[in-house]
Amino acid sequence: MITYLYAVGRDLERVPDVGSGGVGGGALRLVGEAGLQAVVSDVDREAFEDLDAHREDLAWLASVARAHHGVVEAVGRAHAVAPLALATVYLDDDRVRAVLRESHEAFTAVLDRVDGRDEWGVKAYVRPGAARAAAGERPSSGAAYLRARRDALRAGDAAVADAEREAEAVDAAVSALAVESRRHPPQDRSLTGRTEQMVLNGAYLVDRSAAAEVRALVEERSRTGSIDLELTGPWAPYSFAGGAA
Amino acid sequence: MSERIEIDKDAVRRDLMKLVLTIVELLRQLMERQAIRRVENCELTEEQEEDLGTALMLLSDAMDELTEQFGLTPADLNLDLGPLGPLLPRDR
Amino acid sequence: MNEPVRWTGSMPPTQGRQGGQGGQGGQAARAPGGTDLADILERVLDKGIVIAGDIQINLLDIELLTIKLRLVVASVDKAKEMGIDWWERDPTLSSGRGELEEENERLRERVAALEQAQVRRPARRRTKTERTPEPEEER
Structure with a gap:
């Protein structure tokens, strides 16, 4: 058995309440050191030793990711939380204690930064049909057909460019309400399940008091603008837990 | 044993047509783009442009008819190549 | 939380x-x-x-x-x-790698040592220095 580390907090008094336990159903424990508490569970060493075998196994990744996420969320419900990356494992609890001790400052800095704040995600998509202007009647000649096709292709490119420009403006506006912001690469269509292209995949660290404002802004832009927006959250501050800001 | 020999002929036709039409559609789109590029570069006479355009238009119509006939949609003729993206542009 | x-869109949250x-x-x-x-x-x-x-x-x-x-x-x-x-990367906070990097290097050495102690198992874990490029055949 080795020790899987989910998240670090301070003033955690008890193990977060997660019905299904941790990764692989393992019982959650707290490992405390230097005023910090790490939420951990035992995992099977074999499973994590040969991670290579699981790298392309979406079912395995999904179950570990969901368990990881469940624990991090549960901690974040009541406390400032510094989430760790998936599959962070140590040989034993002593190693975890050593890390808490030695990286005390980095953890504290992250916890200070995210305290009272949540991460929100904003995604923007090209609006369906934006590219398809006036398919209209049948071209009267071969030359007219080619011209119409050329215009349609250009219109498609232009629609994406317009959407990207608008998404930049949305990103800037949301960032202005946020403490920090970060851009994730746009997700592939096979992930989003949408046929429209994603043009923005932003993450924003927002004071809880400003969350309503962010929501209102996104709603407003979605109504008045010409791109589709999607707001997700609140998330634990995954995107803002980097050691170095 | 007999089950395996029992073949649904319609399904064979449909699957095979899907594969064939995918390839044809890819070629059609490539040709169309090439034609547009040639026109923009003024490499074609007016007559050539008209002929090419007409041919591509008819081909496009034929594709629409065929896909419909086999109960397919334009999206069925696309293959998702994962990190390489789709074989055909999503909205043609 | x-x-x-x-x-999505203008639907109410x-x-x-x-x-x-x-x-x-x-x-x-x-x-x-x-x-x-x-x-x-x-x-x-x-x-x-x-x-x-x-x-x-x-x-x-x-x-x-x-x-x-x-x-x-x-x-x-x-x-x-x-x-x-x-x-393979270092156990570090969720984004970015930091000072824990060095820490993990040591951890990895210990793991490697442990693995070598188990006679049956050839040590196959790659480390930073000996990392080889990912096989390209499937790209």
């Missing part, structure tokens, strides 16, 4: 997530079990992700041609390390 809120949508048959795998797995993976891995499934061209449900594509856990800023280092 409950399940993240997700809403609602608690809970959207139901999973069916993927297109035979195409790249859509993450099973809920819409936001992609979001979760993206965050817990701290990498952009690209998920590619197996492409199958079927004739009568007989698999004729299968193009195997990998599930790539990709970092956009480090494309050359695509999919190879997310799990």
Whole structure:
């Protein structure tokens, strides 16, 4: 058995309440050191030793990711939380204690930064049909057909460019309400399940008091603008837990 | 044993047509783009442009008819190549 | 914090997530079990992700041609390390690597030492210095 580390907090008094336990159903424990508490569970060493075998196994990744996420969320419900990356494992609890001790400052800095704040995600998509202007009647000649096709292709490119420009403006506006912001690469269509292209995949660290404002802004832009927006959250501050800001 | 020999002929036709039409559609789109590029570069006479355009238009119509006939949609003729993206542009 | 809120367009925000949508048959795998797995993976891995499934061209449900594509856990800023280092990397905070790096180097040495102690197991864990490029054949 080795020790899987989910998240670090301070003033955690008890193990977060997660019905299904941790990764692989393992019982959650707290490992405390230097005023910090790490939420951990035992995992099977074999499973994590040969991670290579699981790298392309979406079912395995999904179950570990969901368990990881469940624990991090549960901690974040009541406390400032510094989430760790998936599959962070140590040989034993002593190693975890050593890390808490030695990286005390980095953890504290992250916890200070995210305290009272949540991460929100904003995604923007090209609006369906934006590219398809006036398919209209049948071209009267071969030359007219080619011209119409050329215009349609250009219109498609232009629609994406317009959407990207608008998404930049949305990103800037949301960032202005946020403490920090970060851009994730746009997700592939096979992930989003949408046929429209994603043009923005932003993450924003927002004071809880400003969350309503962010929501209102996104709603407003979605109504008045010409791109589709999607707001997700609140998330634990995954995107803002980097050691170095 | 007999089950395996029992073949649904319609399904064979449909699957095979899907594969064939995918390839044809890819070629059609490539040709169309090439034609547009040639026109923009003024490499074609007016007559050539008209002929090419007409041919591509008819081909496009034929594709629409065929896909419909086999109960397919334009999206069925696309293959998702994962990190390489789709074989055909999503909205043609 | 409950399940993240997700809403689209001008619909009012609602608690809970959207139901999973069916993927297109035979195409790249859509993450099973809920819409936001992609979001979760993206965050817990701290990498952009690209998920590619197996492409199958079927004739009568007989698999004729299968193009195997990998599930790539990709970092956009480090494309050359695509999919190879997310799990080998240092246990560090969710984004960015920091001072724990050195820490982990030591951990890895210990792991390697332990593995060597187990006679039956050849030490196959790659380290930073001896990392070899990912096999290219499937790209």
